[in-house]
Amino acid sequence: MTDYDAVVIGAGHNGLICATYLAKAGHRVLVLDGRSEPGGCASTREFTAGFKVSDCAQWFSQFDRSITKDLNLHGAGLKLSDTKTTISLQPDGNHLTLDGDHIAGAGVDPVDQAAYREFRKMMQRFAKLMTHLYRGRPPKLVEHNWRDRFTLMKLGLGLKMMGREYMRDIMRIVMINIYDVMNEHFKHDALKSTIALDAVTGTNMGPAVTQYRL
């Protein structure tokens, strides 16, 4: 029997989630994958006897937690460890650690520590604004229907609600490269490079040409 309501090509996490929602709505869904195991970039492989590796993606951070809850992934066996500290190893052994708002080591002075807390606060503000955009389809800008118009209005209002200075910051920062953002905020080299790593991971651009990634 090869008759389905929908066929999804690729059993990575997005393919599976899409299929799950379709199936949940009562459709008969088939997910196809070229490999022998599902998972795509979100899979685990035993690369030598007894040793396993996250085959491709290595961190779990941007996953929409409302989906975890909605599809009861915990009930289906997903367990998450505590948030890990970021450690930037230094040649002299005085390593730099970033844990939430807290920075230690590598001789980062109180000025940079305070700047880091401010920076995180700003990023979280911006992230909050972006999060609700991730939860919908990107709005059309001209040929919009009421739903697109609502998304755009919410974005505009969200921008206004941030306050004047934050709004000015975000309209400038989305177009700027991480190299300049780091230099505007921090003095400490290892701190700058540790934070900047997130902005260049997976792009083919260097820090001086990368646009902002939240």
Place this chain on the structure above:
Amino acid sequence: MNQYDAIVIGAGHNGLTNGAYLAKAGLKVAVLERNPYIGGATVSRELHKGWYYSNCSYVSSLLRPEITRDLELPRHGLQVVPFGGGATFMRNGDHFGNYSDHDRHYRELARHSKRDANAYDRYSADTSLQTKLIRPYLLRTPPDPTSLKPKDLRDLLEFARSFMNLGEEKLLDTIKFWTASVGDYLNEYFETDVIKAHMAGSGIIGTALGVYSPGTAYVLLHHYMGDVDGNVGAWGFARGGMGAIASSLSKAFQSFGGEIICDANVDEIMVKNGSVTGVALKDGTEYRAPVVVSNLDPKRTFLDIINPSDLPKDVLKKARNFKIRGSSGKLNIALDGLPIFNGLDPKNKLMAGDLHFSDSLERQERAYDDWKAGTWSKDPYLDMMIPSLTDPTMAPPGKHMMSVFVQYAPPKVEGREWTDEDKDGFEKSVIDQISNYSPNFKDLILHCETRTPREIEAEVGLTEGNIFMGELTFDQLLFNRPFPGYAQYRGPIKGMYMCSSGTHPGGGVMAAPGANSAREILSDLKRPNTVPGEYADD
């Protein structure tokens, strides 16, 4: 009595334009200039007897036609002569010629690639759409998107509407265009290295970015949005060099009763009770005025000539973070005759245009790699012109003047100041580059003025030698130029204004910042506006 209604600091083209419109409205205006001569980066200098160098800016297109006509600059001696042509010489001895005639240009493109020849009209149409979009905003004050003032809201709405009118597809193209790299943008149309490289040059000139850096497609547009005599996208030479622009503006300014004071090196803008009261010179002279307009770049304005205690903290921080990076240098060369380039008949009209030697995006990006490493490009991108082919007044009969704009040159060499040996090394890498394609070039050199960012900063006062007075990236354009909250030409102190290329719409000898700033000042003073509105395009 050194009392004026307004003082403008810096007699570059924007300072003179600003002064002219204020004086035209009946104000008593003085324009102060640090150098013994006016013009700033819009000068012609006879540094070798008989030769005139436009030794900073060297071509004209962006100068707003509204201002040219309104201030009757031709009557004051300005004549802009359009030039055509241009070529990129290739390592294999061939070249790509940029012909003005459409059919001839098609055949030249097709000689390199039939596909690229067919893509060219599409590229031109798409790019000119962007030009049309931006041109009406050049002679206007950018609206503040965080403001709730009726004027800002009205302008924003109009701005939004002009974008919406493009339709979904063109609007998305536009957003992509404004954020893309010039390399990616050109890759969408063309396949041939030399064709892409020839066009990509306009995307990096004057910026500390490479052909693959996001935002450089806009820089390309910045070089396309001007016109000569209504011919959009055309470039020309000011007869007698760029100094003719400053000279005609100064005559217009003086015809309205304005006063120019040279050798006036401003030490500080004087402030009392939160309002400006005038300026003090380094020699102790004071000039008093309730309005002071700075035509210096934002860094010099806020960090050099204003007492930090007179400024809000956020302005100091924003001024320090303002991106104004040195990226280019210049050679001005007096030649004993016309150089001959491999594979091109010296009588070919292409010679009168902009000549280049980087035949691929790859080479241009590598040139940028040197800048990132803190040194000048060893295989530099050159924008080379021989203005005397178009304007014979630049050099004695039979001789020629050559202007070589060089990308890239860092503001500091490996973190330290430029030395004379560095300058010689920089000069050598440029002269070698040209000699690789021109066997008789070296023998023709009679005099050469070499300007690294060090010389440009010291002589013209452009911080780091940045020709645009601040990078033209979106974080520093429109309502972000020079920085958010201060993009409407008003400074943070009552009576203090800005009119330099560090404000909207940026550098390139446009004179628009000077005019826009004058309009805002006159509005604050409740004086009738003397600044013309923008002309409608077709």
